[in-house]
Every structure is written in C-alpha cells, then in structure tokens.
Amino acid sequence: MRSLALIAAAFSLAAASPPALQPDLSRLTETHRRDLQCAATLALAASAQAQGDDAAAAFPPLAARGKRYFADVGTRVSGEAGLTPAQVRDLLSADVAALQKAADPDAALAAALKPCLVRLDAEIPPLKTPDLLQCSAILSLAYDEVHAREGLSPAAQDLKTLASVLSAREHEALVAAGKSGDEADAALALAHDAMLKEAFDGDGGVEKYDVAHCYDLAKPDPKSHY
Template sequence: MKMMTLLTLALAQPAASPPEPLEQKQQQALACVAVLAIVASEQERGVPAALDYPLLAERGATYAGLVGQQIMADSDRSREQVRDAMIAAVAERQTTAQAAADPDEALGSEMATCLPLLDAAVPPQPKPDLTQCAGMLQLAYEEVHDREGLSKTAQDLKTLASVLDSRARDQMRAEGLSGQESDILLTRSREAMLAEARERESAGQGSNLDFEHCFTLAAPEDKQRKYEH
C-alpha cells in the first residue's frame, strides 16, 4: 500500500515544462556545430569535398564546447539537453544534405556562414613556414623514433620531414642562400623550436602553431587543398 501511495504521489507531480525555444542566434550556432562536426568526420574519412576546408577536428570540438556552455548559461538547459540538441542538429543537417540537389553546393553555403563564426570564436593558430615545418616534423620523428623505434608512424614522419627539408632548402636556394647557410638556418630553427616546446611543456601548454599546416606544405602540388590549413 505504501508503494502504491508513493507511485500515486509521483504521478500527481506536474511534468517538467519543456525549455523555451532557442533564440535564432543560438539555433544558428547549433547548426554550425553540426555542420563542422559532419565536415570534420568526412575529413577523417578522406572525403575530397571535405578536404577543401580547413581541418576542423580540434577547433570544431572546441567551438562545440563553447557553444554548449553558452547555451547552458543563457537558456538554463542541462548538459544532457544541449547534447541532445546537438545530436538532433547533426541528424537534421544530414537529412537536409541528402535531400539537396547539390550537396556540395549546400555544404559550401553553410560553411560560408559557419567558418567566420568558428574563426571568431576559436581563432586559427599561426601557420608555420617551411623552415619551421621542416624542424617540427624532424623533431616529431625523433620523438616517435625514440619511443617506438622505426615504426610505421616514425617512417611516415621521417619521409615528411625529408620532403619539407628539401623544399625549405629549395626555397632558400632560390633566395640566394648557400647550402651551408641553409644548414645553419635549419639547425637554428630546430633548436629554437625545441627550446620553445620544452618551455611551453613545462608551463602545461601545447604548441601555439598550426601543426596540421605542415602536412599541407608536404603534400604533392596536385593535392593542395582549397583552403590552407
């Protein structure tokens, strides 16, 4: 009898009222979270159209977190409610894309709106130049090699480091520098980057450069992407 009484009382409680509809600005932010997440997923799968855009996995995730926090603060929604809204937004964008006559054109229109919002909320990191990238990839190779030996990852990094080193030397040669001068500049660049990396690591900080851009600089000319990363 006591259990029945408790159930009756529970059922008599008024149902929680649904949250107020989101404002247009919040809806747009959610839509962009969905679009960026979809493009990031397609980039990971190597979809050519998605690779026309800046790499979005890291910055897109940061943007999603910022949008979620802002919506929770402004609308009193719970974390679970915001998560569900993001999932629903992804599903809606996928349905819209499937129904579009030209999915790539539709995506381009949405990205034209969302990329500026992303850049404003999560500014892209500075892009390293060829010399810096040659040093970064060489240091990355040495770190992985020390940890794993000549693993597949280490071999890939070594190849990329060699490509970037060669292109950096070609650029310096075109600028009138000798081979010895190029050696000095590349060595100094690596030493400076290693010192900075150790300093930032000791402060609990990651790199302040767009490491992904180095992979673009190492890519064959015919695979250069529409947007530099």
C-alpha cells in the same frame, strides 16, 4: 551524407554519463543554439572532407579548427546552460540529424556552412600556411612526440622520413641561396627551436599552422627518385 557515428568518432565530447530524460533548457540561449548548430555543421563538413567528398573540398580545411570549435562550444554551452556533456551531445545529434533529413542534405550543409565559417573565423583564426623551413620543424617535432610515446613505430618512422625529406630540401634551398652548409644547418636548428617555443607559448603553437600543407611539400619530386 555522413553518418552521425563518424561525427562522434571524429569530434567526441568524451561524455560517459547518460542524458537526463527531460533536461532543463531554460538557460539555453539563442546564441548557444546557433553555436551548437554551427558545431554540428562544421563537424559534418570536416567529416566529408576527410572522406574525400568533392563538394567539401571547396570548403576551407576544417579538421583541426572544426574540432577545436566543436570542443570549445560543447564545453562553453555545458557550463553556461547548466547541461551535462551528454545532454549537449544530444542537442548536437539533433542538429546533425536535421541536416541529414533535409531534402538535399549536401545543399543544406553548404548553405548552413556559410554563416558558420564566419563564426569560426571570429573565434578561431584561419590556419597559417607554413613555409618549407617551418614544415621541417613541425614534422620533426611531431616525430619527437610520437617517438617518445610509441618508440620507432610505423607512424614515427613515417614522420621521421617526411621530416628528413623536408629538412634536406630546405638545406639544399638555403645552400642554393648562398648559405654555407653550416649556416643552413643553423637555420634548421633555429626553426626547430622557434617552433618548439611556439608549442609552449600558449598561442596555439603548431595547431595554428596548416600541417596538411607540410605533407604536400613532402610529396615526391617527379624529377627525382623522391
């Protein structure tokens, strides 16, 4: 089972203040406790997926949605129960430790995850699977963001390459479907602008898409040099 240090690194509450010795838990409700338990469970499952755990691969992708749920729950419980972020973090740590101390930690995680996935779906809808056109726009926007922050860093260069690969494949597909080269270019530009608008529309933007699928679409074609 994964260590708490990995969970803290992946889903930090960004709390710097030390916890109180005896926190007042009088305003902590059963709903708060269930939410915290699910936040810890989802964090453990996401960490397992990130490390390539075979059993965790059967779960839905949890990296983006699990992180958002973890952060949202921490903020909500902190505000509603009158606890500091550090105190909430300690409650989460205790929930993680309880799962890790189970006789069969993997079985305990799988069992705890089932109801938590229901809560996750109710609060954060499952990720949409983007098509090739949307993926070309998503990775192009990712490149723009990283390049603006880091210049042509290795990460930016990788994103630029992947975005170019997807754009080229979508352009080829559009031409094969009867579009002219100019029409294909226009479709790619429209997709980029539409995705840029989504990023600022307050409805989840790029985060509502399964971006990992885009990396799968950008994998080398075994029938070509790329």
